[in-house]
Amino acid sequence: MNNGNLVIIFSCVFLCSVLISSISQILLKKSADRIYDSRIKEYLNPPVIIAYGMFFCSMMITMYCYKYVDVSAGPILESAGYIFVGVLGYIFLKERFTKKKVIGMILILLGIVIFSLGGEIFNFVTGIFS
Amino acid sequence: MDNKNKKKFDIKTFAVLHFILLLYSFVGVFMKLAFKNEFLSLGFFLFAGLAVLFLGIYALLWQQVLKKMPLTVAFTNKAICIVWGMLWGALILGDTITWYKILGSLIVFPGVVLVVSSNE
Numbered sequence: 554m555n556n557g558n559l560v561i562i563f564s565c566v567f568l569c570s571v572l573i574s575s576i577s578q579i580l581l582k583k584s585a586d587r588i589y590d591s592r593i594k595e596y597l598n599p600p601v602i603i604a605y606g607m608f609f610c611s612m613m614i615t616m617y618c619y620k621y622v623d624v625s626a627g628p629i630l631e632s633a634g635y636i637f638v639g640v641l642g643y644i645f646l647k648e649r650f651t652k653k654k655v656i657g658m659i660l661i662l663l664g665i666v667i668f669s670l671g672g673e674i675f676n677f678v679t680g681i682f683s
Numbered sequence: 684m685d686n687k688n689k690k691k692f693d694i695k696t697f698a699v700l701h702f703i704l705l706l707y708s709f710v711g712v713f714m715k716l717a718f719k720n721e722f723l724s725l726g727f728f729l730f731a732g733l734a735v736l737f738l739g740i741y742a743l744l745w746q747q748v749l750k751k752m753p754l755t756v757a758f759t760n761k762a763i764c765i766v767w768g769m770l771w772g773a774l775i776l777g778d779t780i781t782w783y784k785i786l787g788s789l790i791v792f793p794g795v796v797l798v799v800s801s802n803e
Binding site for chain 1: 742743745746747749750753754755756758759762765769779781782783784786787788789790791792793794795796797798799801
């Protein structure tokens with residue numbers, strides 16, 4: 554398999570890993586909204602243990618993906634988490650999308666793209682006009 | 684959304700959130716420093732141990748923050764780690780700060796402020 558295909562495949566695996574991490578956040582929030590008898594039970598309950606297990610797996614998968622995915626593309630792929638958490642939060646936690654929240658998220662995604670790929674974007678744009 | 688999350692969250696929760704995000708921003712730096720040392724050497728264990736410690740404190744306090752804040756708002760604040768990561772990368776690892784990184788950070792910051800204020 555050529556390197557280009559591997560990059561695409563592991564970028565998709567990376568996104569799956571971000572989705573796993575996002576689902577783990579929903580579990581953590583579901584657990585945090587419940588009332589427990591003691592502080593220790595806030596942490597030692599099935600949703601939290603499963604969520605941190607998923608979070609750990611996600612970290613391991615992400616680290617492996619960096620073997621094939623460019624470091625500069627990492628923050629962009631990770632920023633998919635804001636979309637995943639936003640959509641999953643809307644579905645499972647009934648957290649609404651307000652206009653302000655959506656504009657804020659778009660700014661964050663735009664900022665991360667410029668942060669990670671600013672040089673490439675600049676070269677691409679100047680290439681078109683030169 | 685429950686009533687607890689509809690209320691404007693207090694400044695203490697917000698301060699705790701940003702304290703743990705500051706800790707979280709060090710995890711990547713410690714992991715990079717760990718892998719700069721020989722695998723399983725003392726330096727490796729020192730930095731990997733610090734990464735695990737910071738990640739553990741982050742995980743414990745993150746759960747407390749989630750009790751008082753909507754997940755989408757708390758999670759979106761994580762974007763601020765990109766700014767911290769840029770600073771630690773430059774100060775500790777000798778990475779270069781480019782104008783694009785500064786511009787990207789300047790765009791991320793008002794985005795986070797907008798998401799946070801959307802809950803008010």
